[in-house]
Amino acid sequence: xxxxxxxxxxxxxxxxxxxxxxxYVEDGEEVAExxxxxxxxxxxxxxxxxxxxxxxxxxxxxxxxxxxEVRDLLCVIETA
Numbered sequence: 560x561x562x563x564x565x566x567x568x569x570x571x572x573x574x575x576x577x578x579x580x581x582x583y584v585e586d587g588e589e590v591a592e593x594x595x596x597x598x599x600x601x602x603x604x605x606x607x608x609x610x611x612x613x614x615x616x617x618x619x620x621x622x623x624x625x626x627x628e629v630r631d632l633l634c635v636i637e638t639a
Contacts, residue, residue, distance in 0.1 A: 563612060563636045565596065569629045570606055576628045577601035584616045590636065597633060614638040 567577055577599040584596055590610045598607050610616075614636040621627055 561638045562617075563614065563638065565608065565611060565633045565636060567599070567627050567629055567631050567633055568608070570601060570604075574601050574629060576626050577606075578626050579621045579623055580605060581623055582619060583607075584619075584634075586617060586619050588616050590614065590616055608633060610636060612636060612638060 570577075578601070580598040580600050582597050584590055584594075590596070590613065592610055592613045594610045595607050596610055596616070598605055600606075617635045617637055618632070619634050620632050627633070
């Protein structure tokens with residue numbers, strides 16, 4: 560079982576953090592590569608973060624309204 564960390568990307572030069580708007584997945588849910596994981600808002604723009612690979616979502620970090628720093632862990636995707 561491999562673990563792939565999904566981290567908050569820096570979407571622009573000035574971006575230092577982002578607010579979680581809405582999770583589209585739950586812990587233990589199976590996702591396909593490219594599936595929507597979470598919607599974030601940074602610098603008044605919303606962006607959807609997608610799954611970098613297929614697998615099972617684990618360890619969701621933060622709830623709607625929480626603010627995370629760039630490079631903070633969003634979740635882990637486990638692959639067989």
